[in-house]
Amino acid sequence: MVVRSLEDARDRESVRRVVGGDEMAFRDLFNRYGPAAKSLALRVVRQPFLAEEIVQEAFLVLWRNPAAYREERGTFRSWIMSTVHHRAVDTVRREETQRKRAREEMPDLERQADVGDVVAEQQDLADSRVRVRRALDEIPPAQREVLEMMYFEGKTQTTIAEELGLPLGTVKSRTLLGMRRLRAMLFEVTR
Secondary structure, three states: OOOOOHHHHHHHHHHHHHHOOOHHHHHHHHHHHHHHHHHHHHHHHOOHHHHHHHHHHHHHHHHHOHHHOOHHHOOHHHHHHHHHHHHHHHHHHHHHHHHHHHHHHHHHHHHOOOHHHHHHHHHHHHHHHHHHHHHHHHOOHHHHHHHHHHHOOOOOHHHHHHHHOOOHHHHHHHHHHHHHHHHHHHHHHHO
């Protein structure tokens, strides 16, 4: 077996010491490769807290089972980075599966909505419609006409100006004044 570098030899010695329960050797390996491992995990998962968990899990494998690293298969650096990468990819797949499952379950949750909430929302909507109609009836007819054409018929201000034979500026002024009056009346009602 050919040792490729002094660093590789140092790593192999540290792993052998970890096999014997040497916590300082473990810390040395973590301090040397932890930042690079976290950077790799972060590029894959794009979430710092997940990247940290992945790195911790990878190094925990080394601490609990140092024989998982096999010298004849390559350097410690390539083993730890490969372990981190595989765990990061698995995490991304798991997260995506959970998101997909959550999206698929959403329609079931919507169908199980509380009947009381649905009735209350419908009542609130009906009450709002009544308040808006009453407020519309109270604003000047010229302003009401422009607002109804815009919001109920979906027409643009330019189209309204052409249909009513008014200057565009007049239509814009009526829209602005009408909306201000409506807002004031509706805000006053809800207080």
